[in-house]
């Protein structure tokens with residue numbers, strides 16, 4: 001299942017009439033199942049290995065939870081996928097053809113990977129509406145941005161997302177005035193505005209009330225399928241409530257993978273994480 | 277909910293801007309009238325000296341708006357912005373030098389006096405074309421713009437931000453200061469360019485010319501305000517503020533942050549250049565002192581005192597500080613720097629949003645409101 005074993009370009013040359021679909025560069029090719037391929041990735045900071053030979057695949061449309069103790073390398077993994085950190089070794093591909101390690105942050109965002117930061121990061125001086133407007137998929141080069149006007153379809157999209165994240169009432173409030181939980185939702189809404197194929201969500205329920213957590217779980221579950229959603233989370237109850245494939249990260253590599261029950265009964269996992 | 281609340285006409289929701297532009301429009305016509313039409317012995321007569329002083333303040337106000345655009349809105353604290361102002365000033369000065377023609381001390385039709393003095397025999401290549409007004413005016417915009425483009429491209433691409441960026445902008449203006457001091461560079465060394473005679477054939481000493489320059493300064497200040505207001509109310513303006521408040525977030529939603537910073541930085545440098553070009557014919561001299569790092573720092577103080585990210589606040593700050601400076605340097609020359617430092621401290625501690633912020637606060641208090649109303653709110 002490794003990406004290089006099933007690389008379409010290679011196969012294409014060998015079997016020109018195999019009936020395989022031609023891959024257009026720039027198009028996300030998920031014909032083999034996974035949408036994200038992380039293979040043998042290592043990242044070290046001053047000799048300390050934050051990621052250690054990490055290999056991980058995310059399937060198209062799945063909802064994946066990634067758990068692991070503090071410092072396990074979860075955020076660093078997201079940094080690698082979104083181009084913020086370059087891996088020392090290993091490869092990161094979006095679909096089969098897009099090499100994430102050679103794209104810059106904004107190119108990766110355009111390609112279809114949206115990211116929510118661990119600490120909610122929104123534009124505090126802008127209104128909810130403006131936050132969503134800025135995130136909206138559009139021509140984001142300088143001159144087109146200067147003369148950009150919102151058309152009806154875009155306006156409706158913003159309304160729709162505001163509805164999804166439950167902030168319609170607060171449309172014209174400054175984002176700075178939102179509660180912590182609302183900021184998290186706004187940030188998720190901003191990701192949705194970009195029409196991403198993959199959503200990377202770093203600790204979405206940190207600092208949320210139980211009620212807010214339930215709402216967030218519903219939201220994330222409703223997004224899976226249309227998007228691939230990767231959720232990093234600490235809160236076990238929350239992870240169980242969105243019940244999906246769980247990957248346990250420990251000291252920069254994958255310790256276990258499976259359903260919540262399988263993972264919970266895995267002795268290695270119990271030892272390093274759940275047993276604490 | 278109303279549709280399309282974002283097509284904001286730039287003055288529709290801008291009360292401060294309306295007041296600012298109105299004041300400028302009135303001044304623009306009343307001051308010239310009081311100078312040219314009212315007899316000199318009348319109480320209402322405005323002396324030409326005052327008109328020119330006001331014109332100088334207005335060019336400073338334009339420079340302050342240029343800095344507010346990059347600092348107030350984009351969060352780039354440039355401590356070298358006076359360099360762009362000075363470069364625009366030098367481009368204008370070069371035109372004015374060429375206009376002197378054979379009226380210089382040495383009577384050389386081609387070469388400015390200082391070149392004759394250096395025993396140069398022909399005009400250096402970079403002085404070619406400056407006898408044409410249109411060419412000089414293009415250079416007023418192009419030279420600061422190009423410098424900002426090259427400098428900004430290097431700095432922003434390398435993701436130099438914050439204090440480091442401020443320091444290298446100081447270094448930039450300091451390097452230019454040293455360079456322009458050199459006689460061999462061909463810009464008049466430490467004397468700079470001066471003894472101008474006329475502009476487009478009009479005598480620079482004549483009241484009508486001076487009043488016209490004042491009028492043009494006010495006009496260009498209004499145009500600058502409109503341009504900047506258009507930019508900051510556009511989506512690009514919202515992106516720029518987003519960069520200031522959460523640079524990484526902006527990048528991860530797909531904006532190439534470096535390009536936006538570069539664009540706004542270059543535009544700001546061009547506006548500063550035009551301000552410099554308006555300044556020079558009114559004060560009659562441009563010398564390397566304009567590149568002094570202290571000038572750029574003073575400029576930051578104007579904007580901080582007036583109030584960041586309002587545009588007109590920056591203009592107001594420039595006028596307040598320079599008026600105080602004119603007064604204080606005459607009355608108590610040795611206290612000016614201390615007064616400026618003290619003023620800056622007071623403002624940063626007690627009114628972080630400057631005079632405009634203080635005024636807004638007081639207005640809200642008078643109206644008994646606690647929360648500021650979100651902008652662009654539509655019933």
Ligand SMILES: Nc1ncnc2c1ncn2[C@@H]1O[C@H](COP(=O)(O)OP(=O)(O)O)[C@@H](O)[C@H]1O
Nearest residue numbers: 045049050068069070071072073074075076077
């Ligand atoms: N920029 C950095 N410089 C140095 N060390 C870092 C940096 N980013 C992360 N680390 C270290 O890498 C390890 C993994 O961090 P992180 O990916 O944030 O873990 P997690 O998100 O799983 O809690 C931690 O020990 C952290 O201290």
Ligand SMILES: [Mg+2]
Nearest residue numbers: 074075076118
């Ligand atoms: Mg983390």
